[in-house]
Amino acid sequence: MISNNEPHVDFRNFNVTIPDVETTYWCTRFELPSEIVKKPHHIIRFDGIVSPQSEGVVHHMELFHCNVPPEKEVPKFNGPCTTEQKPMGLTECRRVIGAWALGAANFIYPKEAGGTIGGRAQSRYVVLEVHFNNPDLKSNIIDQSGIRIYYTPQRRKYDAAIMEVGLEYNSKNSIPPHLAAFRLSGYCLGPCTNVGLPETGITVFASQLHTHSTGVQVFTRIIRTDGKIEILNIDRHYSPHFQEIRILQKPIQIYRNDTILHTCIYNTLRRDDMTFGGYSIHDEMCVNYMHYYPKAELELCKTSVNDASLNEFFLAIHKVDYALTDTTHKTVEENYESIRWTPLTSAILQTFYEEAPIHLSCNGSNGNYLPGGNWDIYSAQEPLQRDVVLPSRCHQ
Numbered sequence: 001m002i003s004n005n006e007p008h009v010d011f012r013n014f015n016v017t018i019p020d021v022e023t024t025y026w027c028t029r030f031e032l033p034s035e036i037v038k039k040p041h042h043i044i045r046f047d048g049i050v051s052p053q054s055e056g057v058v059h060h061m062e063l064f065h066c067n068v069p070p071e072k073e074v075p076k077f078n079g080p081c082t083t084e085q086k087p088m089g090l091t092e093c094r095r096v097i098g099a100w101a102l103g104a105a106n107f108i109y110p111k112e113a114g115g116t117i118g119g120r121a122q123s124r125y126v127v128l129e130v131h132f133n134n135p136d137l138k139s140n141i142i143d144q145s146g147i148r149i150y151y152t153p154q155r156r157k158y159d160a161a162i163m164e165v166g167l168e169y170n171s172k173n174s175i176p177p178h179l180a181a182f183r184l185s186g187y188c189l190g191p192c193t194n195v196g197l198p199e200t201g202i203t204v205f206a207s208q209l210h211t212h213s214t215g216v217q218v219f220t221r222i223i224r225t226d227g228k229i230e231i232l233n234i235d236r237h238y239s240p241h242f243q244e245i246r247i248l249q250k251p252i253q254i255y256r257n258d259t260i261l262h263t264c265i266y267n268t269l270r271r272d273d274m275t276f277g278g279y280s281i282h283d284e285m286c287v288n289y290m291h292y293y294p295k296a297e298l299e300l301c302k303t304s305v306n307d308a309s310l311n312e313f314f315l316a317i318h319k320v321d322y323a324l325t326d327t328t329h330k331t332v333e334e335n336y337e338s339i340r341w342t343p344l345t346s347a348i349l350q351t352f353y354e355e356a357p358i359h360l361s362c363n364g365s366n367g368n369y370l371p372g373g374n375w376d377i378y379s380a381q382e383p384l385q386r387d388v389v390l391p392s393r394c395h396q
Helices: 034-038 088-092 190-196 307-321 332-337 343-355
Strands: 008-012 023-031 040-049 058-065 078-080 095-101 113-118 125-133 146-152 158-167 182-188 202-210 215-223 229-235 246-254 259-266 287-293 300-305 357-363
Touching: 008 040, 008 125, 034 113, 040 095, 058 146, 095 113, 095 146, 095 158, 095 202, 113 146, 125 146, 158 182, 158 202, 158 259, 182 343, 182 357, 190 259, 190 300, 190 357, 202 215, 202 229, 215 287, 229 246, 229 287, 300 307, 307 343, 307 357
Parallel strands: 113 158, 158 300
Antiparallel strands: 008 146, 023 078, 023 125, 040 113, 040 146, 058 095, 058 125, 158 287, 182 259, 182 300, 202 246, 202 287, 215 229, 215 259, 300 357
16 A cells, blocks of 8 residues: 555646637646656656545546656646647646546555656656546536656656557547447557667556457457467456556566557447547547557557548448548548448448558657558458457356
């Protein structure tokens, strides 16, 4: 246990008036305390703090460290993350060092590892990002939510980090209406783990699964180079209102050239329109925040279907079902909305997603692609064993 009296620091919104719009991502730049800047520390626990008046509106929060040279200034900012006034310098603040989502409890690192923070060789800047979900368009809510980190100068054996795997947040990853179980997968392929992981691999000790409101099952599998499949985390009865950071019963090793396959299954029976991938609560996500050690170059490994292949799909569905798709004048969203979604067209899209070429974001913590690959030349690799077979003891 880590006592509440251990050294800690809060990164919280300061009297932010939550906008009376449905979806807002709010970003605030902070500086680390001087004692943390002076020497490297380990984060040993982090808590999500939600203002009582903001409960039910704060959907999730992330605290990012800025991966920039220590002498570089990161401009002050306190406002919507998507505004045009957001400084360009904040785009390099993408290394997750703390996170909270609905249903999550306080997170305590295992005794052998801690999250890295501080030291004169590192930037002193962090950015808090808070997702406000305000479907009732409530006004005059003053928010002080944020993340508290507990830290120690007594560094542990391993530097831990958080890796994000799954699907990119864009409308190419979308789900037809009136379906009980539509499947989307993100593929962190071997060429990316080969350049992004250390020679000895990494040890994953905790995992946080994340979708929005139509996710009903989520699971992550590791496909070894010999074809064997190992389950990293699975939730057969997933609820977006209970997104705990789950300590794995047995830590999982991931090595170079392994594939990390993250899958989400969605239920859209109550929806009449296409559900797009994106940031709004009515959009969908498919992510696993994996907590691991030792810290690697790879920060984010996500995919979406290749642009050219998606255009070919829209042209094909026009011929097959006379859909009014138009890859020249319509957006991706407009093309999806031009399709008559039936069991047949939905099944065609399902097959397309599982076979089409993909775009792979294989990124470091500065937000840039890792060197060593053309990340647009790969194809989806859904294994023949589509279902997750649990050990026999789970059925007892």
